[in-house]
Amino acid sequence: MADDRIRRLSLINLRREIIEGKLIDTLMRTAIEYAGAERGLLILARNDEYRVEAEVTTSDDTVTVGQRQPSVTAAGLPESILHYVMRTKESVLLHDAAAANPFSADEYIQRQHARSILCLPLLKQSRLAGVLYLENNLTAHVFTPARMTVLNLLASQAAMSLENTRLYGDLQEREARIQRLVDSNIIGIFVWDLDGRISDANEAFLRIVGYSRDDLVSGRLRWRDLTPTEWRDADDRRVADLEATGTAHPYEKEYFLKSGGRVPVLVGAARFGGRHDQGMAFVVDLTERKRAEEEIRESERRYSEVQMELVHANRVATMGQLSASIAHEVMQPIAATVTNAQAALRFLNARRPNLEEVREALGAAVKEGNRTIDVIDGIRALNKKAPPRKDDLEINEAVLEVIALTRAEVLKNGISVRTQLAESLPLIRADRVQLQQVIMNLIINAVEALSSVREGARELVITTGKGEPDGVLVVVRDSGPGLSSAGLERIFEAFYTTKPGGLGMGLSICRTIIEAHGGRLWATAAQPQGATFQFTLP
Numbered sequence: 025m026a027d028d029r030i031r032r033l034s035l036i037n038l039r040r041e042i043i044e045g046k047l048i049d050t051l052m053r054t055a056i057e058y059a060g061a062e063r064g065l066l067i068l069a070r071n072d073e074y075r076v077e078a079e080v081t082t083s084d085d086t087v088t089v090g091q092r093q094p095s096v097t098a099a100g101l102p103e104s105i106l107h108y109v110m111r112t113k114e115s116v117l118l119h120d121a122a123a124a125n126p127f128s129a130d131e132y133i134q135r136q137h138a139r140s141i142l143c144l145p146l147l148k149q150s151r152l153a154g155v156l157y158l159e160n161n162l163t164a165h166v167f168t169p170a171r172m173t174v175l176n177l178l179a180s181q182a183a184m185s186l187e188n189t190r191l192y193g194d195l196q197e198r199e200a201r202i203q204r205l206v207d208s209n210i211i212g213i214f215v216w217d218l219d220g221r222i223s224d225a226n227e228a229f230l231r232i233v234g235y236s237r238d239d240l241v242s243g244r245l246r247w248r249d250l251t252p253t254e255w256r257d258a259d260d261r262r263v264a265d266l267e268a269t270g271t272a273h274p275y276e277k278e279y280f281l282k283s284g285g286r287v288p289v290l291v292g293a294a295r296f297g298g299r300h301d302q303g304m305a306f307v308v309d310l311t312e313r314k315r316a317e318e319e320i321r322e323s324e325r326r327y328s329e330v331q332m333e334l335v336h337a338n339r340v341a342t343m344g345q346l347s348a349s350i351a352h353e354v355m356q357p358i359a360a361t362v363t364n365a366q367a368a369l370r371f372l373n374a375r376r377p378n379l380e381e382v383r384e385a386l387g388a389a390v391k392e393g394n395r396t397i398d399v400i401d402g403i404r405a406l407n408k409k410a411p412p413r414k415d416d417l418e419i420n421e422a423v424l425e426v427i428a429l430t431r432a433e434v435l436k437n438g439i440s441v442r443t444q445l446a447e448s449l450p451l452i453r454a455d456r457v458q459l460q461q462v463i464m465n466l467i468i469n470a471v472e473a474l475s476s477v478r479e480g481a482r483e484l485v486i487t488t489g490k491g492e493p494d495g496v497l498v499v500v501r502d503s504g505p506g507l508s509s510a511g512l513e514r515i516f517e518a519f520y521t522t523k524p525g526g527l528g529m530g531l532s533i534c535r536t537i538i539e540a541h542g543g544r545l546w547a548t549a550a551q552p553q554g555a556t557f558q559f560t561l562p
């Protein structure tokens with residue numbers, strides 16, 4: 025009966041004491057009052073170390089919980105007994121320590137003339153949570169079997185409660201941390217039900233969706249209703265994740281605002297431990313980020329627009345430089361057409377027209393006329409401000425077309441052009457017009473460099489070959505004055521020029537074009553003199 029009462033009492037009390045944080049106090053008082061001890065010590069494991077948490081002494085029927093002793097050694101108890109209990113997790117009961125016993129040699133027992141001693145392990149699932157030490161130095165045989173039963177019960181209850189207190193403390197700390205997060209209003213947080221309700225939310229969340237606390241309290245705020253229809257599927261998938269794993273990884277979606285608009289958000293959620301249908305969600309407002317992203321996209325778009333303008337302007341300028349050359353290139357086939365047509369007329373005017381000769385002359389005229397059309401088409405394409413387009417093209421063909429357009433200019437400057445075009449090169453995906461602009465820029469630069477050569481050969485060599493590991497390589501080499509080492513680094517910068525009439529845009533635009541195609545353009549010194557420019561295209 026007494027056991028029952030004590031058990032109930034201790035259970036109720038200990039539970040309550042957890043909340044009041046006075047568990048140890050109660051435990052010690054109970055131990056002393058029911059066991060008839062004169063002094064008691066509670067030793068608990070704290071971070072792998074055993075420390076005296078409480079000391080209780082009775083005098084004149086009053087119990088005082090003394091100050092904690094920092095370490096076990098300074099506490100005043102038979103250490104050999106304590107160590108034995110810790111090691112074996114078994115209790116030690118000495119009815120009369122003055123009589124011979126296995127611990128008689130203990131210094132404390134001899135010094136204090138101890139009589140009744142009881143040392144109990146506090147076990148939580150066979151883990152040692154602490155030790156309860158009780159003594160009565162006035163009377164032997166204090167700790168009777170009846171009292172022992174009570175004490176053992178109390179000890180196991182205490183061990184459990186101590187553990188609970190620790191867990192409860194941890195929990196409280198965790199809750200406090202979460203509460204701080206909620207209150208800080210850095211991110212929106214709400215408590216959800218699977219049926220779509222929002223039972224609680226912080227200010228940040230209400231601000232994000234534009235609702236008031238009244239709306240929340242009145243139950244008008246439902247996350248299902250806040251979600252536009254096209255996001256419902258995504259939501260359902262996350263709910264499935266929540267049910268399966270307890271968490272839903274953050275995902276981007278939208279919520280309706282109270283005002284009717286929408287807000288882009290990042291949402292993550294977790295289920296509460298004990299409950300399957302309720303949990304917490306955090307919400308980050310992505311409006312700012314989306315705006316920033318949009319701005320970046322817009323400025324990238326404008327940048328590439330300006331870039332395209334520049335590429336076009338450079339092309340038109342280069343064409344201007346070449347106009348005499350190009351005119352010559354067009355004039356040639358036109359002149360040939362006229363000559364052939366005149367010949368045909370002459371043949372027809374003969375007394376006995378030779379129709380075979382007429383046919384041949386007209387055929388030649390058609391061929392030359394077509395060549396003119398081709399050349400003009402090429403020029404038109406180069407002058408057009410067309411958006412870039414990727415074609416499968418043959419690099420040698422593109423090179424030869426540019427050489428044709430620049431031929432007159434090259435001849436005018438007394439330059440000899442050699443080509444070494446590799447056969448069966450892979451087709452490359454590139455914008456033909458832009459690619460030809462690069463080759464044209466490199467040839468014009470070489471021509472300009474060579475025109476300053478007073479002595480020695482003026483040579484221009486254009487080579488094509490296989491790229492590494494694949495694609496193609498184009499090399500434009502001249503025997504001009506070459507580049508200084510300082511020049512080598514700067515020539516690709518925009519507006520770097522050493523020419524009186526130069527803009528310094530040519531090479532910078534060439535590099536932009538080649539890199540936009542996934543290739544590389546670079547310059548080196550040629551041997552024995554001159555400059556080499558080469559680029560690769562994948």
Ligand SMILES: Nc1ncnc2c1ncn2[C@@H]1O[C@H](COP(=O)(O)OP(=O)(O)OP(=O)(O)O)[C@@H](O)[C@H]1O
Nearest residue numbers: 469470473506515521522526527528529530531555
């Ligand atoms: N083949 C070359 N040999 C020697 N120097 C060169 C050669 N090609 C370019 N350079 C040097 O690099 C500089 C920059 O060339 P880039 O084509 O960018 O501009 P530019 O030719 O001066 O002017 P533009 O904008 O009209 O092309 C040139 O001014 C010149 O000093």
Ligand SMILES: [Mg+2]
Nearest residue numbers: 465469530531
């Ligand atoms: Mg140039």
